[in-house]
Amino acid sequence: MTLPLSLAARARRLLFAALGGLALSLPVAAPAQNLGAIMNAAPAGVFQSDQTRAELLAHAPDGAGPGRTVWLGLRLDHAPHWHTYWKNPGDSGLPTELRWTLPEGVSAGEIHWPTPRKFPIGTLANYGYDGTVVLPVPLKVSDNFRGNALDVKLQASWLVCRQECIPEEASFSLSLPVQGGSAGHGDLFAAMREARPREQPAGASQLVPEDGFLRVALDGLPAAWRGRDLEFFPELGGVIEPGAAWTQAWDGARWTARVPLSPQRFDSPASMDLVVAPARPAGEGPGEPGARLAAVPVNGGWPAAAPLPTATVPDALQAALDANAARASAASPGGATPASALTLGAALLGALIGGLILNLMPCVFPVLAIKVTGFAQHGGDARAHRAHGLAYTAGVVLSFLALGGLLLALRAAGEQLGWGFQLQSPAVVAALATLFTLIGLNLAGLFEFGNVLPSRVATLQARHPTADAFLTGVLATAVASPCTAPFMGASLGLAIALPTPQALLIFGVLGLGMALPYLLASAVPAVARALPRPGPWMQRFKQFMAFPMFATVVWLLWVLGQQSGIDGAAALLMLLVALALAIWSLGLRGRGRVVMGGLSLAALLALALGIGPSVLRAPEEAAAARTDTGVAGLAWETWSPQRQAELLAQGRPVFVDFTAAWCVTCQYNKRTTLADERVLADAAGKNVALLRADWTRRDPTVTQALAGLGRNGVPVYALYKTGQPVQVLTEVLRVDEVRAALAAL
Template sequence: MTLAFLRRPLKSLLLHASLAALLMLGAVPGQAEEVISPGATIRLLQGEADAQGMARFGLEIDLQPGWKTYWRTPGEGGFPAEIDTAASTNVTRATLLWPAPERQHFLGFETIGYGADVVLPIDVQLADPGAPARLDLQGAVYVCSDVCTRVEIAFAAEVTPGVTGPGDARIETFRARVPVAPAEAGLALGDAGILQTPEGPALRVVATGATAFGTPDLFVETDPPIAFGAPRLRFTDDRRRVEMIAPLTAPLPPGVALEGLLAGLTLVDGARAVMAEARLAALPAGDTGGFVAEAAGVGLLAMLATALLGGLILNLMPCVLPVLSLKLVSLARQGGAAPRAIRLGFLASAAGIVASFLVLASAMVGLKAAGAAVGWGIQFQQPVFLVLLVTLLTLFAVNLLGGFEIPLPRALADRLNGGRQGQGGSLAGHFATGAFATLLATPCSAPFLGTAVGFALAQGPAEIYLVFTALGLGLGLPYLLVAAFPGVAARLPRPGRWMLVLRRLLAVPLLLTAAWLLAVLAAQAGALTALLVALLMLALGLMLASRQSAVGRQRLASFSAVALAAAALLAPLAATAPPATPDAAPRAVAGLDWTHFDTTEITRRVAGGEVVFVEVTADWCITCKVNERVVLADATVRERLAAAGVAPMLADWTRPDPAITAYLQSFGRYGIPFTAVYGPAAPDGIVLPELLSRARVLEALDAAAGAGPQAAALISRQSRGSQP
């Protein structure tokens, strides 16, 4: 099969022309130990050699942040690394191996390669294993960010007979990521053929596995100008079988046929990567093997029901404490109102919730199309969002404390309330309450919610919008029930002095939530920035409060002036302070000695017979905090996690971390909390529910170690991909 990647469609050729115009040739090194360029540092690593004359080397590409390099088939732009060993002595061939790649996006083009440091293994076969050999390697590596650089390389290394290593461990780490035959990974690729879809012909491949799939990707290598893009994924309910439909990236040229085409298929699913070849045949018209109908029909309907249930359960999660304040105030304001006004108010709140979920869905679709990381609650990783939310919470709290009111114009208020101003507030206010409740609920996960979100984000835009709509309907179901039975609110006493007391009490959870978010902000942007925001919010609250009462107005104004002055003095310091850096050691959780998250370390420890307990958490995740304080802090659980042979590993997702994001997506998850237990009896991991319990944690630890009466049953249930 010829993979002449230089022959591309017009769009790709134009990109290559622009890349060529930007190329800056690096200096040719004189067999240096390393080659340093603006985007990467490149080294030749030497591994072990065996008695049969196979020596292992590795080309390490240490990328700078924001730079990337390319796979052997780079997609719509870029060039792969090139090596030439013709000048070597006692070397018959050198084979460059390619670890599993990832998709990247740049200026609307989709490329395939590596966005983090990578080692390309090189297998060197010696002509005479008993004689000295010299590897003389020359070539080029292409790295890109906003500009692209061709980095010329030249390395030399001696191979001494009888010296076998141990060699550089990094070579073996990336060698383990090189795709293997499907049978070696417990996978099967089949049913490869050309399917006629409404958008045109597409490649259809079905993969099956002994364990459930996470979020697999399919990379297709064919003779140009034919090229296939990212596949759409459809799973069976147990996620052990996935259908991948990869569309053409450009229309077929006249006279070019897909039938009979030999295609290279590389499937990447987390740590699993396989490759195979397939001769493509046309599928009969309308033949989808029953798979599409199953996934789009029963599978999607079942997932929508799961999303509805997950949204409903979200009302019962710990994060609803501040949301409960808004709900109770909304209910209290309706006391004594007419049933029609009550119904309209709660329908408006439910509409605000659903609309907010649609906004979240739109953001997910946009981020996914741009190739960015997507997930549930990731907006809490952004300091700007935290500052905005702290501001809104402060305004809501001061409003509940009676500090200010923002009335609508009389004509607009009458129109929104059907001519009944003052009865329960405006419909716009109810709508805003629902929208804000959604924002406050997003740092929480719930049973079934993670499954629904993971399914949606692995699909296309239509599925994302449908699932997020179902989530919004589930969260808004209590409002809809009150709207259906408005007599519940009508029986409450009319608003009066009792409501003023209630409003002041309900302001407390909102203020506590604002303080908690300031602590999260301090972890992300530094304590000085959090203090600055706190002072600004204090000044804002005091100024608003001073407007409503003549008693103590001068004192409040003085306090607010002092707070503003302090904030003004701290602002330059916060602006010039260095960004917060990750702690040297994982943060303290439940008094345990945690190790840093590292997927390679998981594999190494499990191979050594240890049990690894992985906890993905974040400062902004309230459900995570509940798990930590209720379950992980339990004396029995702590004793087991601190025992010999057990390694607790903490993955802190407070700040964006591509490695943690990729790890979650390998399980089909896009939110936290997430807990997995690995061991000799469970090398692929046992996934625990979002809400932990002492019994489930101890059971999983026993099962991963291969002990306990329920170990076999738990591992079997996990391998079937069922809900834990």
Template sequence: MLNVYRVILGIILVLGMPCTQASPGPDAATDQVRASLIASHTAVHPGDEILIGVHQQIIPHWHTYWKNPGDSGLPTKIQYQLPAGWSVGEIQWPTPSKIVLGPVVNYGYHDAVTLLSPLRVAENAEPGTEWPISAKAKWLVCEEACIPQEVELAIQLPVVAKGVAVGPTHPLITATQKSWPVELPWQASLLEGPAGTLRLHFTGEQLPAPDNKALAFYPDRWGPISHAGEQITSVADHGLDISLQAGDQPLSPGQTLTGVLTVGSGDALRAYQISAVWPGTANAIQAEPASALAEQTLPTALLLALAGGLILNLMPCVFPVLSLKALALIEQAAHDPGKTRRHGWAYLAGILVSFTGLAAVLVALKAGGAGIGWGFQFQSPWFVTILAYLIFAVGLSLSGVFNIGTGITGLGHKLAARDGYAGSFFTGVLAAVVATPCTAPFMGAAIGFAITQAPAAMIAVFLSLGTGLALPYWLLCQWPILQRWLPKPGVWMETLKQGLAFPMYATAAWLIWVLARQAGPEAVAGALGGCVLLALAVWLIQISRNATQLKRRVIHTSACVSLLLALLAGELGIQTSSQASYATDSNNQHWQAYSAEKLAQLRSAGKPVFVNFTADWCITCLVNERVALSSEAVRGAFLNAEVTYLKGDWTNRDADIAKVLSQFGRSGVPLYLYFGPGAQEATVLPQILTPDLVIGAIQGARL
């Protein structure tokens, strides 16, 4: 309940409630951190390069984070506002320390840290003037709980003529420079170790002794190295080795491992910059070279996409919208057949335009180097929130709270004008949007092929998929003889229409559940508050119909404000969210959380492994898990065959999972892989599972 109050208070503040805030100065403090903006000198010359940064004084037992925070956390960010012609560089990070919390290993700073950046003074800065420098610093400070914090700081830097003294260097900056890692005095190389490990090998003179307590490597980015993995030092090949466990995003051949090596401890601690190229391969999963993707041609992909679109009509995502179209068709069948045909064309156009737009977005993201796939938009909490609002509004309309069009397929009075053809068009758009959380048979191979092709081929496959989705309703509209199988119009249609509101409400509830798993309770509070404000807006619009012109304007203005507040509530909920993913519960005894490292370890030990790549917004995935993977028969088969069940969650963006999907010619989830005991290649299961399919894959691999 407290989170709801925070959302409401935030909305009031956004709308401009008067508040006061002291002008920023050189110091600011929170309950855990005192921050100061400091410069290396009290004055500068024109064209000078000095150091500027934020010093954090942290209370005991709390910590902030390094540029690679480790398994959790966020690095401190500093945004400077400078005079014209001045510039600032990247943060020069001091050597971190390791922060161990059970199985979680983070990198950060206790007690105090100074984060400095080089500042270049403009050449035309006039001596005798003072220039304002301000900084907005954001950090996450943690003990058992974590608190995001933000402060604004400001100082004045006077400019003096060249030759005039600028004062001694700030003592904090002098001390900080001593904590910066220096160039490595030895030669470093990266070699392949036993399964799941890398060897950081050093050669040269006066190498440190192999001491696990005195040597530590800190990778400066997440992924290549397991932060919690044990680092073992040894003498090998006339040099020193540090054995590192591979992380969740293994290096590809030619990539460089960078980070910091620390030697010693306390006052004797020395830190060195490390850079070593990985010559080998660290892929935990390798797909068959002769995969279905490699064998496909464009005509085959088009046929598969058409079949997948047809089957998509039977999936639970699309059912509520198709029910509305069926009612609309019954209503239209009593009128001019030509009008019914035009509605069919409008519905087809809405779907095809939507799929073309989706393909265009995928083309653009692909060109930018992003790893994307089917249903990628559901990884955005903002998209999920807006879609929940839209589905909730459709439900309100079906319940009779307000009338959004002349026909039941409309999505707005203006959109449903011109005999409702625009309404049919935008219902096609809605059908395309709500179809993306579902995956039908044949779709995965077709879309996976499309993602690897040129833009024209990709768009052609998506248009074929959209044609399959629209085809059943379009055929009913074009051939009146098929409409004879439909029931006669009557009063029952209004009752059924109102009943169809409840699948819409259920869909909205499911979307908010997905939002909870993506972004946490604050986002849910914002979305629920937004739904209430949305309901208020549509109710206000409905009661304005019989009002005078002046009252109607006042009511419509109030409705617009309510809609704006709904959007602000959703935005505030997402922004104040902890951004933690609640989608994977690794305490579940039936399965374990997927990681490339864990899979590699299990396969190297010759153990059978079943991998389920899934997402909470994927209806097909959820149905498969309830019907097949959670059944007692499958659980028993896993237990008898000693199969380890790994679940990879793609609810939120995960580049490692996207890479695996791409390896198997898939653009989205679900993807099911079974590695038999000692198997070199995976068995790829169908996208629609039954208990017999899963058990058959396990038993077949054991024969």
């Protein structure tokens, strides 16, 4: 006895409908401004967030041929009240970093930083830019360069701040013709050249350290500045107090100032590069063009630095900013994420191991029913096992490549997405719930596809068994991919920052790891011989396999309830009941099929039109933002960059649970390790604040925070403490691991 139709054949049409629904739902979910950026993107690409718009510009009026210099620039348009940072960010922040990938024979120079502005907040201050700024970089094309076009790739990262700070990054690419010029944006590049500080010889200028102060004396500054107040921008950070009050005066053509030294100073340079410019010019963008003096000598010895102060900063607003910047610096030292330290070889090994472990993750358990049924169907036929093993592996690997390619393409277009993004769409969750309901009803014996579909469609499985095995791999990937197994997190985080071919290689190896057990089992003849022969027992086994399918539907309904509220989940459940009635009616004979089938289909259509929209509707915001843990004074709060900054500014360590309702591993950890009384008692004893960052629906802020940790999926568990590097724990938490991390605070 054989099964009348494989699971993949039963799911074929609905699976493609679900994937099609995913493709259609993503643009609808994108913010309007992001869609505009995508549709109007320049060849270099455009990054768009609520805080900044970034674009890579080029200016090459004479072409990009050998021996020429080409100017590129990262343009940053800031939302009102937001700013990014100069090469020395001041009291807090991070400078914008540009990492180039260039063809052989082409080299990039340093950023030609425009004159910055000073952003004072309380007793502190930052140096940077608001409004619109372009950071120009010269590319030198050598005489031996060969090619018809100059292909440039840029990975840019920056920290954008207002009262809170958000790390952002984006990838850009350009292809510049060797013959023929590209004179666009000439006015903008000319304006940035004008905004750059003029190089000024140090001459008789000097710096003299004193007890607590740096005495500055500069000669040769523009005559038009005499009598005006100036701003003083040392290129070396941590030497002076940017926001402290200081005195200045003009002595003829010499400008003098007495600037407070930083008590936490860690450098004692023999000379300093610095920029001076007219103080507090009105407007946005770069500051008024200044003067740059290189290697101004330091005369005399530096006083000893004072010990770190124990008093807290009185200005709560700037304290939050400072703590946020410290967090971003710890998460991304030097502008690189923790994943950047991972080599490609290590990432591939991590992807392979992570894919193997993925088969043991809770979210993959329902898929095991499909695999076991496929094994049982072919009994001891070793040849059929090998063919289906190869087809299943191809389905898994190609599906991982397709999901990875779609993720990379959407991120390049400006979307803030991460791994598992497909289950952030309520439409996809509803489609998968419908698919698994139909599979479960068929396995339970409610209907046979041959009774409700034309015979030509119902017999496709017999003619194309390898296609069914391939689609089983596609279905397995659709359900399993939202999980992040151990070793996967760092590999996926690195993949997002790599060039497309290397990133796709990581996604492909991840799929190979997931399919490898099935592939090996299908290739070993002993496995096929050990399986029982087909017989009557398979009908009972088929009916039993319906229950894992229904369990998957329950999970998907719960996920939808987190996304669309209880009304959305109830609406989908009612639609599934109506669908089951319609399927049963179509299996009747004679007049009953016509009457009941017509009525049930009409009822299903009416319900779909009446209550269907509530399935996709976002729920109202919950009033409560805290969840008690049962330990006095300890509760889970809703995560936000602002709340995290406030807590760190108060001196409290912060534990962040990056989670999602569709991540079964997240829910397992939440109900085991994170609910353990010993863990909660240790957290309370260390005064640790507990924050939960929910990624169930698309949230660009959470996506950016994950990227700052070198991660691209959930679960992620991060422990922050001001002055210490951020600690990222494993995906499957253990009680002793969390307790050890808390004890080290």
